[in-house]
Amino acid sequence: MERRRFLLSTGAVTLAACAHPERDLVARYTDVDIRLEPAGRGTLPSGGDSQPAEAASDSPYPVQVPEEDLPGIVFVAEALTPVVTASQTLGSGEVDWEFTNPISSGGPLVFVIEEFDDLNNFRVLLPTRPNGSFGWISANDIKLTRHNFRLQINLDAFQLTLFNHEEEIWQATIGVARENAPTPSGRYYTTELLRPPTPHSVYGTFAYGLSGFSEVFMEFAGGPGQLGIHGTNDPDTLGSNVSSGCIRLHNDDISYLVESVGLPLGVPVDVI
Numbered sequence: 001m002e003r004r005r006f007l008l009s010t011g012a013v014t015l016a017a018c019a020h021p022e023r024d025l026v027a028r029y030t031d032v033d034i035r036l037e038p039a040g041r042g043t044l045p046s047g048g049d050s051q052p053a054e055a056a057s058d059s060p061y062p063v064q065v066p067e068e069d070l071p072g073i074v075f076v077a078e079a080l081t082p083v084v085t086a087s088q089t090l091g092s093g094e095v096d097w098e099f100t101n102p103i104s105s106g107g108p109l110v111f112v113i114e115e116f117d118d119l120n121n122f123r124v125l126l127p128t129r130p131n132g133s134f135g136w137i138s139a140n141d142i143k144l145t146r147h148n149f150r151l152q153i154n155l156d157a158f159q160l161t162l163f164n165h166e167e168e169i170w171q172a173t174i175g176v177a178r179e180n181a182p183t184p185s186g187r188y189y190t191t192e193l194l195r196p197p198t199p200h201s202v203y204g205t206f207a208y209g210l211s212g213f214s215e216v217f218m219e220f221a222g223g224p225g226q227l228g229i230h231g232t233n234d235p236d237t238l239g240s241n242v243s244s245g246c247i248r249l250h251n252d253d254i255s256y257l258v259e260s261v262g263l264p265l266g267v268p269v270d271v272i
Contacts, residue, residue: 054119061073061075061116062116062118062119063075063119063144065146069146069148069165071148071165071166071167072148072149072150072163072164072165072166072167073146073147073148074112074113074146074147074148074149074150074266074267074268075112075113075116075122075144075145075146076110076111076112076113076144076145076146076147076264076265076266077110077111077112077113077122077124077137077142077143077144077145077266078108078109078110078142078143078144078145078266079099079101079108079109079110079111079141079142080101080141080142080143081101081141082100082101083098083099083100083101084098084099084101084109084111084137084141084142085097085098085099085137085138085141086098086099086124086126086135086136086137087135087136088134088135088136089136090117090121090123090136096135097126097128097133097135099126099127099128103191103192105192105194105209107191107192107193107265108265110189110191110265110266111124111125111126111127111137111142111189111266112124112125112189112211112266112268113144114134117136119139120138120139121136121137121138121139122136122137122139122142123135123136124136124137125187125188125189125211126211127189127191127211128211129213131184131186131188131212131213131215132186132187145266147264147266147267148164148165148166149162149163149164149261149263149264149267149268150162150163150166150267150268150269150270151163151190151229151263151267151268151269151270152269152270152272153174153176153183153247153269153270153271153272154272155176155177155182155183155185155271155272158173158174158175158176158238158239158240159171159172159173159174160172160173160174160229160247160249160253162257162261162263170256170261172249172250172253173238173239173250174238174239174247174248174249175232175237175238175239175240175241175242175243175247175248175249176240176241176242176243176247176248177241177242177243177245177246178241178242178243179241180216181214181216181243181245182215182216182245183227183245183246183247183271184212184214184215184245184271185271185272186212186270186271187268187269187270187271188210188211188212188227188268188269188271189210189211189265189266189267189268189269190208190209190210190211190229190263190264190265190266190267190269191208191209191210191211191265192208192209192265193206193207193208193209193258193265194206194207194208194209194230195207199231199233199251200233201233202232202233203230203231203232204230204231204232204233204248204249204250204251204254205231205251205254205255205258206230206231206254206255206257206258207228207229207230207231207254208228208229208230208254208257208263209226209227209228210226210227210228210229210269211227212226212227212271213225213226213227214226214227214245216245225245227245227246227247228246228247229246229247229249229254229269230246230247230248230249230254231248231249231250231251231253231254231255232248232249232250232251235250235251238250
C-alpha cells in the first residue's frame with residue numbers, strides 16, 4: 001500500500017550562530033575542551049524500534065502509536081549506518097547529500113521526520129545549508145524513535161517556550177542575536193548535546209547544537225556557523241540582543257531542560 005503522511009509544517013518558525021568570542025558548537029579546539037554529553041535520558045528519544053509495528057489502514061501514521069501519544073508527536077530517525085545518504089526527490093536514485101555517523105562531535109546522527117513513504121523511506125529535515133532543506137532517506141539506514149516535545153523561540157519577546165503533547169509547560173527568558181547577525185527564522189531541531197568542562201565557560205552548563213546555520217557567518221571561530229541553545233557565564237545579558245545567532249539561557253534553565261525534562265535530540269525548534 002502507498003501511504004505518505006505529512007507530519008511537520010514547512011512554514012514553521014527560527015534560530016542562529018554563537019556570539020563572539022564564543023566558539024562553534026561542533027568544532028574541535030586545543031584550548032576549549034567541549035565534550036559530548038553521554039547518551040542517556042537527555043540525549044535520545046524513547047520508543048525506538050528498528051522494525052516498528054505497522055498500523056491499521058485507518059491510522060493517521062503508518063506505525064502503531066497509542067492514542068494518548070498522538071498530540072504533538074514527533075518521529076525521529078536515528079542513524080544505524082556510518083553514512084546516511086539523502087535524495088531531494090523520492091525514487092530518483094540520486095545521492096544529493098551524505099551525512100556521517102557519528103557526527104563530528106561524537107554524537108549520534110539524527111533527523112526529524114516530516115513525511116512517511118510507508119515504512120520504506122522518510123522525508124526528513126536536514127542539518128545542512130541552506131536552512132530548511134529536506135531530503136528522502138532509506139528506512140534501512142535508521143531506527144525510528146518518537147517523543148512529544150517542541151521548543152518555540154520568540155526573538156522579539158526574548159522568550160523560550162517548551163511544549164509537551166501540544167501543551168505549553170514551561171517558559172524562560174533568553175538572550176538573542178544582535179541586529180547585525182540575526183538568528184534566521186524557521187524550523188530547526190536539536191542535533192547534539194554538549195557539556196563544557198566547566199559551568200563557567202561561555203556555554204554555561206550545557207549546549208544543544210541545532211540543525212540550522214547562521215546566514216551571516218559562513219564560518220565562525222573555525223567552524224561552520226552552527227546555531228545552538230546554551231547556557232551562559234554572563235546571565236545579566238539575558239533579555240537582550242547579545243549573541244551572533246545562538247540562543248542563551250540561564251544555566252539553571254538549560255540544566256532544567258537537560259536534567260529534569262530530559263529534552264532529547266530531534267526536538268523541533270521553531271524560531272519566530
